[in-house]
Structures are given as structure tokens and as C-alpha cells.
Amino acid sequence: MRQYIIKRLLILIPIFLGVSIIIFALIHTAPGDPYAYMVESGLPIEEKEIQLQKIGYYDSLPVKYIKWLGNVLHGNLGYSIRYAEPVTAVLGRRIGNTALLSVTSLAASTLLSVFLGILAAVKKKTFTDHIISVLSLIGISVPTFFLALGLIKIFSIDLNLLPVSGIETTGTNYTGWRRAADIFRHMFLPFLVLTCAQTASMVRYTRSAMLEVLGQDYIRTARAKGLAKRVVIHLHAFRNTLIPITTLVAMSLGHLLSGTVLIETVFVWPGMGNLLYQAVSNRDYPLIVSGTMLLSICILLANLLADILYGIIDPRIRYD
Amino acid sequence: MMNQNKQEENGTSLFKVGIKRLKKDKMAVFGLGILILFTLAAIFVPILGQYDPSAQDLLNTYQPPSAKHWLGTDELGRDVFTRLLYGGRVSLSVGLISTGISAGFGVFLGSVAGYFGKAVDGIIMRITDIFMCFPFYVIAITVAAIWGSGIWNIMLISGFLNWTNICRIVRAEVLSLRQREYIEASKALGLSDFETIIKHILPNILAVVIVYSTLGIAKGILSEAGLSYLGLGVTPPQASWGNMLAAAQSLRVLSLYWWLWIPAGTAVFITILSINFLGDGLRDAFDAKVN
Numbered sequence: 001m002r003q004y005i006i007k008r009l010l011i012l013i014p015i016f017l018g019v020s021i022i023i024f025a026l027i028h029t030a031p032g033d034p035y036a037y038m039v040e041s042g043l044p045i046e047e048k049e050i051q052l053q054k055i056g057y058y059d060s061l062p063v064k065y066i067k068w069l070g071n072v073l074h075g076n077l078g079y080s081i082r083y084a085e086p087v088t089a090v091l092g093r094r095i096g097n098t099a100l101l102s103v104t105s106l107a108a109s110t111l112l113s114v115f116l117g118i119l120a121a122v123k124k125k126t127f128t129d130h131i132i133s134v135l136s137l138i139g140i141s142v143p144t145f146f147l148a149l150g151l152i153k154i155f156s157i158d159l160n161l162l163p164v165s166g167i168e169t170t171g172t173n174y175t176g177w178r179r180a181a182d183i184f185r186h187m188f189l190p191f192l193v194l195t196c197a198q199t200a201s202m203v204r205y206t207r208s209a210m211l212e213v214l215g216q217d218y219i220r221t222a223r224a225k226g227l228a229k230r231v232v233i234h235l236h237a238f239r240n241t242l243i244p245i246t247t248l249v250a251m252s253l254g255h256l257l258s259g260t261v262l263i264e265t266v267f268v269w270p271g272m273g274n275l276l277y278q279a280v281s282n283r284d285y286p287l288i289v290s291g292t293m294l295l296s297i298c299i300l301l302a303n304l305l306a307d308i309l310y311g312i313i314d315p316r317i318r319y320d
Numbered sequence: 321m322m323n324q325n326k327q328e329e330n331g332t333s334l335f336k337v338g339i340k341r342l343k344k345d346k347m348a349v350f351g352l353g354i355l356i357l358f359t360l361a362a363i364f365v366p367i368l369g370q371y372d373p374s375a376q377d378l379l380n381t382y383q384p385p386s387a388k389h390w391l392g393t394d395e396l397g398r399d400v401f402t403r404l405l406y407g408g409r410v411s412l413s414v415g416l417i418s419t420g421i422s423a424g425f426g427v428f429l430g431s432v433a434g435y436f437g438k439a440v441d442g443i444i445m446r447i448t449d450i451f452m453c454f455p456f457y458v459i460a461i462t463v464a465a466i467w468g469s470g471i472w473n474i475m476l477i478s479g480f481l482n483w484t485n486i487c488r489i490v491r492a493e494v495l496s497l498r499q500r501e502y503i504e505a506s507k508a509l510g511l512s513d514f515e516t517i518i519k520h521i522l523p524n525i526l527a528v529v530i531v532y533s534t535l536g537i538a539k540g541i542l543s544e545a546g547l548s549y550l551g552l553g554v555t556p557p558q559a560s561w562g563n564m565l566a567a568a569q570s571l572r573v574l575s576l577y578w579w580l581w582i583p584a585g586t587a588v589f590i591t592i593l594s595i596n597f598l599g600d601g602l603r604d605a606f607d608a609k610v611n
Binding site for chain 2 (some may be wrong): 265286295299303
């Protein structure tokens with residue numbers, strides 16, 4: 001197992017380099033001089049010169065890339081044009097909000113999709129199964145931001161039950177539970193939209209995972225020795241369905257983190273997605289590049305986690 | 321009579337079997353019907369449409385739906401229904417062309433990787449891994465910001481970022497096809513690798529490519545809608561479903577003028593739903609692995 005993890009980590013290196021080369025190439029096609037923003041603004045010209053030399057402004061392209069990569073790996077991502085502070089600080093403030101939204105909706109959609117997927121598989125080809133299938137198809141077909149707009153229209157504008165956007169009511173200084181309740185009210189709609197979208201796409205996998213397990217010999221054996229259907233499903237089948245589902249959840253995490261651009265923008269949720277969208281509107285290239293890099297790494301690591309978990313949970317999988 | 325029957329039985333190609341299965345799938349037929357209807361509407365709107373999509377009528381802005389304007393008018397007095405049909409032209413062609421690009425890329429790289437194996441396969445699969453860990457909307461808005469927005473850039477962005485799925489599926493198919501005897505035979509006959517791929521491998525993966533391209537069109541249309549909503553896609557005054565939806569960014573439009581954004585969103589939704597119905601039907605009918 002350890003060997004496998006090491007091997008996977010080694011494969012990660014060329015992929016990471018590839019990602020960074022493409023992103024580096026993207027910055028260089030950007031209009032304007034990206035190096036102008038990599039040094040702190042307001043320095044005297046001589047000092048700026050030294051800094052520019054240090055980060056590789058005068059080097060050839062390959063050397064430039066290597067120096068840039070070195071800076072990235074040291075967490076030295078340059079300065080945001082818009083916020084005039086290190087990119088890491090700006091990103092740090094936002095990443096928690098995105099994590100809050102995506103982790104909770106991932107948890108909710110996992111529970112929901114496991115429940116619905118198993119229900120659909122157990123009641124295969126019945127009315128319940130068809131309803132779940134059709135609902136999940138509808139769920140993956142509706143553009144998430146359109147659903148979001150519809151919900152804002154109904155719940156925030158027409159019924160006036162929930163806030164339209166943001167994370168906290170401005171002008172209030174709630175603390176403790178009242179603050180949590182306030183954030184919860186703001187979070188509810190974006191959470192709902194992400195959960196619906198995520199559940200819809202996951203149900204199809206949980207259903208087929210359960211169907212596959214239910215077709216196995218040991219399930220038939222368990223039934224043949226007289227165990228009730230319920231017991232077989234809860235004890236034998238469910239546990240085995242968890243193997244592919246774990247992989248699915250880990251893989252979804254990365255995509256959820258990146259897929260929140262639209263939803264965060266619709267709800268003006270102060271997370272990474274919204275930040276990057278604003279960075280694009282402000283032509284804040286250092287911020288765009290670092291954010292993209294960060295999110296790509298998240299997806300990369302989530303995929304790695306998925307592979308490793310798969311190996312740990314399923315004793316049948318042996319990597320040598 | 322019997323002879324004829326037998327002949328028919330022998331003559332039933334996998335394609336015919338697939339079509340037969342597809343016809344029985346009510347959802348797929350329904351989806352196909354809707355798509356044909358939308359496509360026809362998009363093609364013939366210049367002939368059928370009463371209005372010019374960019375004709376302004378500043379005395380009649382924000383009119384609610386009426387007999388004269390089926391879906392009302394927008395902030396410049398333009399007929400929303402006409403714009404919806406013209407928007408369909410743009411959105412559907414973005415879906416089709418971007419899928420053409422991604423399918424072309426995916427099939428080329430996938431078949432090369434699967435056919436040659438070894439180092440070639442390794443390199444292509446690592447490139448696929450690289451593209452798979454790009455967060456789609458983040459990269460898309462970055463590229464749109466650098467290259468500029470516009471209908472062609474949307475097609476390119478969506479095409480270049482969505483080929484990985486088809487590539488992996490094609491590769492897996494080709495890997496198994498490569499072992500077949502007829503591939504060996506074609507090599508023994510002296511066909512070059514290129515000829516073997518074109519004449520003997522591609523025809524056999526066509527069904528899979530069509531199935532997954534169909535589903536890819538949905539992705540293309542969704543990308544257009546999303547990017548145009550963010551103002552980084554199709555640029556106004558040209559209408560697209562995505563930039564019609566962008567009207568809802570204004571709270572006033574969102575709360576007061578539902579006819580400006582709900583029809584466009586519904587059009588995207590119904591199109592994607594139909595494509596998914598059809599795509600699922602095609603997969604069940606033609607993809608041998610599912611059966």
C-alpha cells in the first residue's frame with residue numbers, strides 16, 4: 001500500500017508540472033506585464049529593480065518558468081492588483097467560505113444520494129425507481145444558476161423569507177448563535193442548489209453501485225441461507241456499496257470546489273469562485289493564476305485521495 | 321417468404337438493432353422530437369419570425385406577454401420570443417461546434433493512445449490527467465478574460481476543455497479492439513497504422529463516439545449559458561440563451577420581469593433534458609457494454 005501511495009505521488013509530479021506550464025503559458029499570453037504585479041508596489045525604483053531581477057524578469061523563458069515555479073512552491077504568489085496585498089492573504093480569507101458551502105452540501109448530497117440510490121436499486125423497475133431516475137435526470141439537466149435564480153425569486157423576493165445574497169446581514173454585529181443563525185439563513189439557498197445538483201449526479205452512481213452489489217453471489221447466498229431481505233440489504237449489500245461511493249465522494253469534492261464559480265456569483269457568496277470571477281472582471285492576473293493553480297491542486301489531491309481510499313477500503317484491491 | 325425472412329434476419333446489422341431498441345425508448349424518442357423541433361425553429365426563424373431580433377421599440381419597453389409579443393419585450397423593446405429563437409441558433413451551434421472540436425480531439429488522441437500503447441499512451445494519458453484536473457469554469461473565465469469573449473472563443477474554450485471524457489472512452493475501446501484478429505489481419509495485409517485506424521478501428525468505435533458526443537452537446541450548451549451569464553460568453557447585442565439569462569443579474573428584472581429570463585432558462589433546461597433523454601437512450605441502444 002505504501003509503495004502504491006508513493007507511486008501515485010510520483011505520478012502527481014509530472015501532472016502538477018503540466019498544469020503549471022499551461023497556467024504559466026496563459027499568464028504570458030495575458031495583456032500587460034504580469035511581472036509588474038509580482039513585486040510590492042510603492043518601492044523605490046532601485047529596489048524594484050533588484051526584486052524584478054530576483055523573480056526573473058530579465059531571464060529567458062525556461063528560466064523564468066523555473067523561478068516562477070519556485071516562487072509558487074514557496075507560497076510566494078505575488079500581489080493582488082485589486083487588493084494590493086499578497087495573493088495568499090486574499091485567498092486565505094475566502095477559502096473558508098467556499099469550504100463551508102461545499103463540504104456541507106457534499107455531506108448532505110452524499111447522504112441523500114446513498115439513500116435514494118439504494119432505494120431505487122432495491123425497488124428496481126418500480127414506480128419509485130422511475131421517479132428517482134426522472135428526478136435525477138431533471139436535476140442534472142437544469143442549469144444550476146437558473147435553479148438558483150428561480151429559488152431567489154420565490155423564497156427571497158416573492159415570499160421574502162430568506163436573504164437574496166451575501167453571507168451575513170450587513171450592518172449587524174451578531175455574535176455567537178445569532179451570527180451562526182444569520183449565516184445559516186444566507187447559506188440555505190446556495191446550499192440547497194449545490195446539494196440538489198450534486199445529489200442528482202451522484203444518485204445514478206449509487207444506484208448502479210447498489211445494483212452491482214445486489215447481483216453478487218454472496219448476496220444470493222445470504223438470501224438463500226434464510227436471511228431477510230432487509231437484513232441482507234442493510235448488512236451485506238450496503239457496506240459493499242460504500243466502496244465505490246467513497247471514491248465518488250472524494251472525486252466530487254474537487255469538482256465541487258471548482259464548480260462553485262457560478263453559484264457563488266449568483267448568491268454573491270464571498271468564496272473562492274466569486275473571488276476569481278471578480279478577479280477576472282478586474283483583470284487581476286496574479287490572483288487569477290494563483291486561484292486557478294490552487295483549485296487545480298485541490299482537484300488533483302482529491303483524485304489522489306479517491307484512489308488511495310479505494311485501496312484502503314477494498315481489501316480485494318492489491319497494488320503491487 | 322421464409323427465405324426472405326431469413327435473409328432479413330441475417331441482414332440485421334447492429335445498427336438496425338440499435339435503432340429498433342431506440343424506437344421503443346419513449347423518453348429518447350420524445351427527446352429527439354423536441355430537439356428536432358428546436359433545431360427547425362432555430363433554422364427557419366428568419367423566414368417565420370415576425371420581428372427583427374435587434375429591432376428596438378423604445379416606446380414599448382418591458383411589455384408583458386401579449387398576443388402581439390408572445391413573450392413580451394425587453395429593456396429596449398425588442399421581441400423576447402424572436403430573440404429566444406435566435407438565441408437558440410447561437411446556443412445550439414455552440415453546443416454542436418464545441419462538441420465537434422472536443423470529439424475530434426478526443427477521438428484522435430484516444431485512438432492514438434489506445435492503438436500505439438506504451439510510451440505514447442502514457443504521455444497522452446498524463447495530458448488527459450492534466451486537463452481533467454482543470455476546474456472548468458475557472459479556466460474558462462480566465463481564458464475568456466485573456467482572449468476576449470465572443471461566440472467563437474466560447475466554442476474553442478468549451479471544445480478544448482471537454483475532450484478528456486471522449487478520449488478516455490475511445491482509448492479503452494481501442495485497447496480492446498487492438499487485440500482482435502481482424503486488426504492483425506489488416507496489419508498482415510500490409511496496411512499502415514494510419515489506414516488500420518481509419519478503416520478498421522474508427523468504424524467500430526463510431527457508436528460510442530456518437531453516444532458520448534450527444535451527451536457532450538449538453539455540456540457545451542450549459543457552458544455557453546454559464547459563461548454568457550457571467551458576461552464572458554456571447555456578447556450582446558447578439559442573443560444567446562445565456563446572455564438573455566444574464567438579464568436576471570439585475571434584481572429589478574429578476575423580481576418584476578419574469579419573461580426576460582425564465583423562457584431562456586427553460587429553453588436551456590428543456591434542451592439539456594432532451595439531449596440527456598436521447599443520450600441515455602442511445603447509450604442503452606448502442607453501447608454493447610451497457611447491455
